Amino acid sequence: MTESPTRRLNMIEAINDALDIMMERDPDVVVMGEDVGYFGGVFRATAGLQRKHGKTRVFDTPISECGIIGVAVGMGAYGLRPVPEIQFADYIYPGLDQLVSEAARLRYRSAGEFIAPITVRSPFGGGIFGGQTHSQSPEALFTHVSGIKTVIPATPYDAKGLLIAAIEDNDPVIFFEPKRIYNGPFNGYYDKPVEPWAKHADSAVPEGHYTIPLGKARTVREGDAFTVLAYGTMVHVAAAVCAEKGVDAEIIDLRTLVPLDIAAVEKSVQKTGKCLIVHEATRTCGFGAELSALVQERCFYHLEAPIERVTGFDTPYPHSLEWAYFPGPVRIGEAIDRLMKA
Amino acid sequence: MSETARGNLPQLALHVPEPKFRPGDKVDYSHLTIPPAGAQPRPDEQCSAAETHPLCLDLVRVLGEDHHAVGPWDPKLDAETLRRMLRTMALTRAFDDRMYRGQRQGKTSFYMKCTGEEATSVAPAMALANDDMVFPSYRQQGILIARGYPMVDMINQIYSNRADKLKGRQLPIMYSAREASFFSISGNLATQYPQAVGWAMASAIKGDSRIAATWIGEGSTAEGDFHSAMTFAAVYNAPVIFNVVNNQWAISSFSGFAGAERTTFAARAIGYGIAGIRVDGNDPLAVFAATQWAANRARSNAGPTLIEHFTYRAEGHSTSDDPGQYRSAHEREEWPLGDPINRLKLHLIALGEWSEAQQADMDRELMEQVKAATKEAEKNGILGHGLHHPFRTMFEDVFEELPWHLKEQSAQAIHERRVKWPDWKEDEA
Numbered sequence: 041m042t043e044s045p046t047r048r049l050n051m052i053e054a055i056n057d058a059l060d061i062m063m064e065r066d067p068d069v070v071v072m073g074e075d076v077g078y079f080g081g082v083f084r085a086t087a088g089l090q091r092k093h094g095k096t097r098v099f100d101t102p103i104s105e106c107g108i109i110g111v112a113v114g115m116g117a118y119g120l121r122p123v124p125e126i127q128f129a130d131y132i133y134p135g136l137d138q139l140v141s142e143a144a145r146l147r148y149r150s151a152g153e154f155i156a157p158i159t160v161r162s163p164f165g166g167g168i169f170g171g172q173t174h175s176q177s178p179e180a181l182f183t184h185v186s187g188i189k190t191v192i193p194a195t196p197y198d199a200k201g202l203l204i205a206a207i208e209d210n211d212p213v214i215f216f217e218p219k220r221i222y223n224g225p226f227n228g229y230y231d232k233p234v235e236p237w238a239k240h241a242d243s244a245v246p247e248g249h250y251t252i253p254l255g256k257a258r259t260v261r262e263g264d265a266f267t268v269l270a271y272g273t274m275v276h277v278a279a280a281v282c283a284e285k286g287v288d289a290e291i292i293d294l295r296t297l298v299p300l301d302i303a304a305v306e307k308s309v310q311k312t313g314k315c316l317i318v319h320e321a322t323r324t325c326g327f328g329a330e331l332s333a334l335v336q337e338r339c340f341y342h343l344e345a346p347i348e349r350v351t352g353f354d355t356p357y358p359h360s361l362e363w364a365y366f367p368g369p370v371r372i373g374e375a376i377d378r379l380m381k382a
Numbered sequence: 383m384s385e386t387a388r389g390n391l392p393q394l395a396l397h398v399p400e401p402k403f404r405p406g407d408k409v410d411y412s413h414l415t416i417p418p419a420g421a422q423p424r425p426d427e428q429c430s431a432a433e434t435h436p437l438c439l440d441l442v443r444v445l446g447e448d449h450h451a452v453g454p455w456d457p458k459l460d461a462e463t464l465r466r467m468l469r470t471m472a473l474t475r476a477f478d479d480r481m482y483r484g485q486r487q488g489k490t491s492f493y494m495k496c497t498g499e500e501a502t503s504v505a506p507a508m509a510l511a512n513d514d515m516v517f518p519s520y521r522q523q524g525i526l527i528a529r530g531y532p533m534v535d536m537i538n539q540i541y542s543n544r545a546d547k548l549k550g551r552q553l554p555i556m557y558s559a560r561e562a563s564f565f566s567i568s569g570n571l572a573t574q575y576p577q578a579v580g581w582a583m584a585s586a587i588k589g590d591s592r593i594a595a596t597w598i599g600e601g602s603t604a605e606g607d608f609h610s611a612m613t614f615a616a617v618y619n620a621p622v623i624f625n626v627v628n629n630q631w632a633i634s635s636f637s638g639f640a641g642a643e644r645t646t647f648a649a650r651a652i653g654y655g656i657a658g659i660r661v662d663g664n665d666p667l668a669v670f671a672a673t674q675w676a677a678n679r680a681r682s683n684a685g686p687t688l689i690e691h692f693t694y695r696a697e698g699h700s701t702s703d704d705p706g707q708y709r710s711a712h713e714r715e716e717w718p719l720g721d722p723i724n725r726l727k728l729h730l731i732a733l734g735e736w737s738e739a740q741q742a743d744m745d746r747e748l749m750e751q752v753k754a755a756t757k758e759a760e761k762n763g764i765l766g767h768g769l770h771h772p773f774r775t776m777f778e779d780v781f782e783e784l785p786w787h788l789k790e791q792s793a794q795a796i797h798e799r800r801v802k803w804p805d806w807k808e809d810e811a
Contacts, residue, residue: 107579110607113576114580141573148551149548299781
């Protein structure tokens with residue numbers, strides 16, 4: 041797949057490219073959401089698509105998440121392959137009934153007569169002074185729902201390949217885009233300049249169509265000291281802290297939370313004997329709890345230390361105290377120290 | 383007086399609606415305005431939505447006191463079609479009666495009748511094309527019957543038996559019938575409303591000629607999905623028909639709790655810029671005509687229509703409900719719009735195209751037909767008596783393919799089965 045020529049793209053451009061390619065390849069793909077049409081999206085993810093593919097395939101919607109998802113489910117039942125956008129993950133809740141009760145269960149309850157092959161794109165995560173309602177990471181609400189796949193890319197290369205795979209997938213997919221890394225791989229050191237994607241190897245994005253299979257993790261770095269399980273922005277934060285500390289960590293970017301690449305998790309933790317789980321979402325009943333339980337069940341006799349969970353605190357996402365909330369280098373660093381001493 | 387009341391300002395009072403009649407009360411429907419049949423104008427199907435406003439506050443009626451069809455809404459159906467409509471409604475009622483009894487006999491866990499509301503599903507189904515997609519609620523079994531969907535398959539679903547096409551996963555009556563263009567029924571109220579709009583939008587995006595129709599009870603119009611659906615339908619001029627079956631009751635809550643004390647449900651359409659019609663839901667010809675009007679409007683890209691079917695839920699909400707606990711038993715007998723089957727029967731008799739004897743013969747025949755279908759379905763098992771789908775199918779169709787965790791859980795479930803019944807084989811029911 042890397043034989044085709046590549047371009048340096050940031051994550052927004054990679055997502056835009058994936059949408060453009062899928063709209064070109066499949067006349068049933070439609071893109072819709074608040075401000076996605078003429079304007080091209082508040083993050084520019086759909087820029088130029090309406091001009092190129094027309095107003096009946098890329099269009100603005102009323103401000104109604106319930107309507108956006110509900111309409112997408114109906115379009116899916118007709119045979120289209122809708123890619124609705126929810127402007128911020130924090131605003132997905134009005135559409136939750138349609139996602140949880142309808143999209144997730146349609147195939148099951150109709151024994152396959154009707155399906156909901158929809159891909160709900162939504163910017164998520166914090167680190168941008170977004171305050172309470174532009175920073176949330178609600179992935180655990182979806183990983184808890186049977187019938188939905190949850191995908192979170194960490195690089196432009198993955199964003200394009202995973203988004204194409206999600207659109208082609210016949211199951212409903214929640215595609216959370218870590219908006220903090222739309223323009224560059226933020227490493228958690230907010231007081232230092234952020235490097236743009238152009239300087240990062242994973243911004244080399246092949247032209248044309250390629251996919252990254254859902255349910256397959258990516259080993260960011262091989263190592264022996266301990267295993268890091270992370271996704272989205274936190275992949276880069278964890279990697280930067282490990283590099284700074286000079287520890288030989290094995291870093292796994294999960295990419296898909298459901299279905300999870302359990303084989304990759306098991307293989308790594310059984311090799312290293314230690315596990316650090318990092319996510320930005322709040323701690324209690326976060327996806328880290330599921331990861332921790334799975335590692336404990338499957339790697340118990342290989343574990344040499346308690347599983348470490350570094351997460352956001354169990355509070356709403358604060359504005360002024362953002363960096364005290366964010367699971368940054370200090371919190372991750374101390375967990376690493378505990379693992380290294382164990 | 384509340385401590386926060388100030389000066390000489392009037393004290394505020396919360397209004398909590400209360401139905402006119404409770405158990406034991408004498409029923410008097412004189413407050414309902416029932417206009418004469420034939421008096422309502424029939425605007426052009428291409429008219430602006432606002433022009434339909436008077437119809438939202440009126441009641442479109444075709445069958446008069448003398449049982450003849452009158453006025454501009456008379457769909458002028460031939461006798462053969464009228465007899466088919468009568469037969470389909472009567473079959474729906476016979477089916478309901480039998481299934482209700484089946485639930486009482488323990489053959490299934492649950493059932494919901496549509497007694498008194500047969501016209502609101504059968505007549506629209508006959509006015510639509512068979513490939514127009516319907517997004518029903520749980521009280522439109524008449525559509526499946528009108529579309530000739532096999533009754534045995536419906537009963538198999540109700541019994542959750544080994545021939546149930548939904549593999550025993552769904553509560554009885556939550557049918558799904560793609561070949562009948564009948565969308566999978568969900569327990570979550572009103573969710574089908576925006577879905578129908580999406581389907582209609584998709585049909586328009588693809589330049590198709592099919593339209594969508596969806597049903598909701600008046601109680602569920604209070605859900606947010608109703609508002610979303612109306613807004614999207616208006617914005618994109620979607621080819622969709624919204625049916626609101628106003629049967630006066632949402633389980634134990636009378637329609638006042640959905641806002642009926644202030645306006646009609648049809649009138650809500652006007653605020654969205656959607657055409658609205660309020661029809662006598664127990665007048666099958668009026669229902670047919672209104673659907674035909676709305677379908678023609680949608681098909682010619684003139685936009686969506688909301689039809690309020692003014693009717694009465696003659697029976698309990700479900701087999702789990704006892705309406706005697708919250709409403710007067712006299713409501714049903716006093717209902718001023720009568721019974722839809724009886725009214726169509728009297729119309730056909732008035733035309734000289736039917737007789738009481740023929741009706742009695744037909745009713746007997748339909749009862750036998752339902753009985754035969756029931757017996758046929760029972761060969762495949764009834765709920766809880768062993769004959770159901772293979773165990774592993776519980777894990778299928780969550781996703782298109784079984785992910786590792788469902789494979790593991792499937793193996794666990796099969797293991798548990800073997801612990802309990804050592805001789806049990808995987809593909810046995």
